[in-house]
Each structure stands twice: as C-alpha cells, then as structure tokens.
Amino acid sequence: MKNKLKVLRAEHDMTQQDLAQAVEVSRQTINAIEKGKFDPSLVLAMKLSRLFKEDIETLFIYED
Amino acid sequence: MTFIMTTQKQQTIKLAVWTWSWVATLAIATFGPRFIWDDHQLLTVLAILTNLANGVMMIIANRKYFNIMDELQRKIHLESLAITLGLAVVVGLSFSLLDQTNLITFDAEIGFLVGFIGITYLITLFINRSRYL
Numbered sequence: 001m002k003n004k005l006k007v008l009r010a011e012h013d014m015t016q017q018d019l020a021q022a023v024e025v026s027r028q029t030i031n032a033i034e035k036g037k038f039d040p041s042l043v044l045a046m047k048l049s050r051l052f053k054e055d056i057e058t059l060f061i062y063e064d
Numbered sequence: 065m066t067f068i069m070t071t072q073k074q075q076t077i078k079l080a081v082w083t084w085s086w087v088a089t090l091a092i093a094t095f096g097p098r099f100i101w102d103d104h105q106l107l108t109v110l111a112i113l114t115n116l117a118n119g120v121m122m123i124i125a126n127r128k129y130f131n132i133m134d135e136l137q138r139k140i141h142l143e144s145l146a147i148t149l150g151l152a153v154v155v156g157l158s159f160s161l162l163d164q165t166n167l168i169t170f171d172a173e174i175g176f177l178v179g180f181i182g183i184t185y186l187i188t189l190f191i192n193r194s195r196y197l
Contacts, residue, residue, distance in 0.1 A: 025068070026134050026136070026137065029136040029137070031197070032136055037195070040135065041135050
C-alpha cells in the first residue's frame with residue numbers, strides 16, 4: 001500500500017518524531033509506514049487521517 | 065523523550081528486574097539444597113515456591129511489556145515468537161527422539177531447549193527488526 005505520509009508531514013513541517021508523538025507510536029513505526037514496509041492498523045490510519053485532516057483514501061492508496 | 069518511550073523504558077526495567085530475580089531464585093532453588101541448607105525439605109519447598117512466584121511476576125511484567133508496545137513493535141515480536149514456538153516444538157521433539165533412540169551420547173536436558181529458545185528468539189528478532197526498520 002502506498003501513502004502520502006511523507007509529503008503531508010513535510011507540508012505540516014513535522015519531523016518523524018513529532019508525528020510519532022502526535023499519534024502515540026514510535027518514530028521507527030512512522031519510518032516503516034513512510035517506506036511502505038508496514039501497513040498501519042485502521043485505528044492508526046484514522047489518527048493520521050484526523051491529524052492531517054485528509055480522507056484515509058487520500059492518505060493511503062490501496063493497490064492490488 | 066515521549067510519554068510512550070518513558071513508559072516503555074520503565075516497563076523494560078521492571079521486566080529486567082523480575083527476570084533477574086527469577087534467575088537468581090532459580091539458582092538458589094537449584095543449588096541451595098546441596099550447598100546452603102543441606103537438603104532441608106521445608107527450605108527447599110519454600111525456595112521452589114519463591115521461584116515459582118517470581119516466575120509468575122516475570123510473566124505478568126512480560127505481558128505488560130507487550131501491551132505498551134506500538135503495533136509495529138508488537139508485530140515484530142509476535143512473528144519472532146511464532147517462529148520460536150514452532151522451532152522449539154519441532155526441534156525439541158527431534159532432539160528428544162535422538163536421545164530416546166540413543167543416537168546422541170548425552171541426555172536431552174530441558175536446559176538445551178531453554179537455551180535454544182533464547183537464541184532463536186534473539187536471532188528472529190534481529191532478522192524481523194532489520195526487515196521492518
């Protein structure tokens with residue numbers, strides 16, 4: 001699954017650590033999501049979606 | 065340092081303390097009867113019960129340690145545990161068979177299995193961490 005996390009984080013001028021703190025996960029988890037190595041749970045995806053005020057579908061792009 | 069990191073650090077320390085306490089009480093229960101209290105039955109039972117209680121506390125601390133992990137950390141540990149459990153059962157039974165059929169000259173002691181579990185868990189954790197992080 002692709003995502004726009006890195007772009008949105010840059011637009012909001014946040015570091016990985018800032019974002020990790022905002023959604024209560026480790027910085028390594030944010031890094032793994034950005035690199036597409038790990039797909040977040042629905043709860044974490046919704047936290048990120050609310051934080052950036054974007055739809056989940058905008059934030060995460062599902063590919064078959 | 066974030067709240068999560070602080071909590072994780074505290075829980076890691078608690079787990080380490082209970083683990084060392086369990087190892088220490090295990091050593092006392094193992095060697096105490098022979099070297100400290102000369103096979104006194106009541107003291108031996110007390111030492112084993114103390115070790116058992118420490119073991120239960122270690123398990124509770126480990127459960128709490130898991131519950132404060134974030135979802136990626138939990139995934140990494142769960143995958144490692146799944147591989148370790150599978151290998152422990154398969155390799156453990158094969159090792160026991162080798163002993164029963166006298167294909168090895170020494171006894172298949174439980175200590176070998178515990179050591180194998182520890183080493184396997186460490187290796188799988190290392191591999192899984194490098195996959196995701």
